[in-house]
Amino acid sequence: MPELPEVETTLRGLKPHLIGRKVNEVKVWERRLRWPIPRNLAQQLQGRRLLDIQRRGKYLIWQWEAMEDALLMHLGMSGSLSLHTNSSPRRKHDHFALTFSRTLVLRYHDPRRFGLCLWAPAPVQQHPLLADLGPEPFAAEFNGAYLHQRTRKRRTAVKNVLMDSKIVVGVGNIYASESLFLAGIRPRRGAHRVGLARYQKLAAAVRQVLKKSIRSGGTTLQDFVGGDGQPGYFAQQLHVYGRAGEACTHCGTAIKSCILSQRSSFYCPTCQI
DNA sequence: ACTGGCTCCTGAGGGC
């Protein structure tokens, strides 16, 4: 399930192959993603040169030559983008493909179809899906003071705040649990009851977890394959996620799990307070 | 302003 590191890995994997290339052919097999893939996708992209791919949170923004609109993509939780040749057969759940050449075909694969592919008029950052997003976790603006200030009136669990894209983008369920473990904070603790010093620790933990994951190419779970077809290996390094009942890597206490906002959460009852 | 609950969807995994 793509979190920010997976999206970043995909971006880095794809860019060197695709930037400056022209789309020769567009195939759409299944329009029904979160919202339908635009009907004019093929007509608009045919013969169009790709200028750049950027990332904002978990969104990918595709910029095209001589075109105001950008193409906005999200991989949902089971989506992936990968490169193929013309002759490699369409897999189940391949929903659309951009053919750049006989040996360079980009395929969008998404079994659960929670992803999206939409036109976003310029300026793209003002698109409703992007306009209210919080800072990138690696931006200077994201730090302990920022988290502390944004949570003074938030009575919800600190884990929910961490996963709120209006607060900070790119921290999904897995990395929220991991970051809170590193910072020694229990996921259910009320966000307003976490002090500045602990938020400073948390901001650093978020960056550490994401950075480590990006370095190892994203977490490997069922559906993710990197943009160049190589799976990531971060899953082996998880401290708490999916480890209920197993020993804490730090103190040996059994890891506990709980449900927060319909999301499974994991923590060490000794290391996290 | 903030909160929790619902929703989309398929595949995996458990029980029998």
Added chain:
DNA sequence: TGCCCTCAGGAGCCAG
């Protein structure tokens, strides 16, 4: 071997 059930999860959306 197969069927049915439950669950997982990103994030927009809405009602309270």
